[in-house]
Amino acid sequence: MGSRAYDLWWGSVLRLTTVGHKALDRVSGGRLGRRFPGGQTVVWITTLGRKSGEWRRNPLLAVHEDGDPAKPWLVTGSNAGQASVPGWVFNVRAHDRGTLEVDGTIANVRFEEAHGDDRERLFAQLVETWSAYAMYEQNAGREIPVFRVIPVD
Numbered sequence: 001m002g003s004r005a006y007d008l009w010w011g012s013v014l015r016l017t018t019v020g021h022k023a024l025d026r027v028s029g030g031r032l033g034r035r036f037p038g039g040q041t042v043v044w045i046t047t048l049g050r051k052s053g054e055w056r057r058n059p060l061l062a063v064h065e066d067g068d069p070a071k072p073w074l075v076t077g078s079n080a081g082q083a084s085v086p087g088w089v090f091n092v093r094a095h096d097r098g099t100l101e102v103d104g105t106i107a108n109v110r111f112e113e114a115h116g117d118d119r120e121r122l123f124a125q126l127v128e129t130w131s132a133y134a135m136y137e138q139n140a141g142r143e144i145p146v147f148r149v150i151p152v153d
Contacts, residue, residue, distance in 0.1 A: 040061045040062075040063075040129055040130055041061065041062050041063070041102065042059050042060070042061060042062075043059070043060055043061075043062040043073060043075065043100055043101065043102050043149075044057055044058065044059055044060075044100070044101040044102075045057070045058055045060060045075065045088065045098055045099070045100055045101075045109075045111075045149070046058075046098050046099040046100075046101070047088050047091035047092050047095070047098040047111075048091060048094075048095045048097070048098065049087075049091055050090055050091050050093075050094035050095065055098075056087070056088065056091065058086075058088050060075045060076075061075070061129075061130055062074060062075050062102075062149070063125060063126060063129045065122065065125065065148065066125070067125075072112075072148040072149055072150045072151075073100065073102070073148070073149040074122055074125065074126060074146060074147070074148060074149070075146075075147050075149055076123070076126055076133065076144050076145065076146050076147070077089035077144060077145040077146075077147075078133055078136040078137070078140070078144050079136075079140070080136060081132075081135060081136030081137070081138075081139035081140045082139075082140060083140055083141060083142065085142070085145070089145055089147075092111035092113075092147065093113065096110050096111045096112070097109070097110055097111075097152070098111065100149050100151075107151050108151070108152050108153070109149045109150055109151055109152060110149075110150045110152050111147045111148070111149060111150075112147060112148045112150055113145055113146070113147050114146045114147065114148065119143075119145075119146050122146045122148075123137075123144065123146050126146065
């Protein structure tokens with residue numbers, strides 16, 4: 001669990017995947033890379049850096065709460081099962097406002113972290129969509145944070 005070798009391997013894979021996804025998004029004007037292999041939805045969140053004060057844009061897998069498009073999106077700070085929490089999680093904990101981009105549409109949002117039984121229920125929904133999340137949590141040796149992404153005016 002949370003071994004250094006695992007973190008080095010998946011950290012490298014995750015960074016390369018993210019860099020490639022960002023390049024594909026930029027080159028295609030956002031038309032490609034809207035789905036992950038397997039069909040999961042890729043959303044882009046933009047968060048304010050808690051230290052830098054700069055806006056950061058990151059691709060994440062997401063599902064609607066309870067599978068209902070009228071409910072908020074759910075995202076998780078899995079970091080591919082690494083022991084370290086991804087930087088965007090610290091950003092939204094410090095500043096809960098940002099944007100969400102889905103299929104080229106951008107909305108202002110608020111990030112709300114789930115806790116306790118609520119978090120367990122939402123994490124189970126994420127695992128149903130992407131079973132690797134269960135493995136990620138085991139390998140990370142930490143509870144993976146789950147956030148609702150709630151539209152605001």
